[in-house]
Amino acid sequence: MVRHGVGEDALQALVIALQMTGAQIYTSPYHEDGNLRAYDREEGYGFPVPSNLRDLLIGVDKMTF
Numbered sequence: 001m002v003r004h005g006v007g008e009d010a011l012q013a014l015v016i017a018l019q020m021t022g023a024q025i026y027t028s029p030y031h032e033d034g035n036l037r038a039y040d041r042e043e044g045y046g047f048p049v050p051s052n053l054r055d056l057l058i059g060v061d062k063m064t065f
Helices: 010-026 029-033 051-056 059-064
Strands: none
Touching: 010 051
16 A cells, blocks of 8 residues: 655655654554554554544553654
8 A cells, every 4th residue: 555645845744754654553453453562661663643643652652742
């Protein structure tokens, strides 16, 4: 599946790309099943998500974003 994100400048495009990655991770069946881990001892993945998905954040992501 191909997705596109566009920003007014390079920084906005980067933020949007990172949020799209976070959204895809947090809405994946691997996350829902609990089979996805990014850290050994912490929960979370280190990617921001759009504001409408912030209720899905776990662990360190919940405290950071």
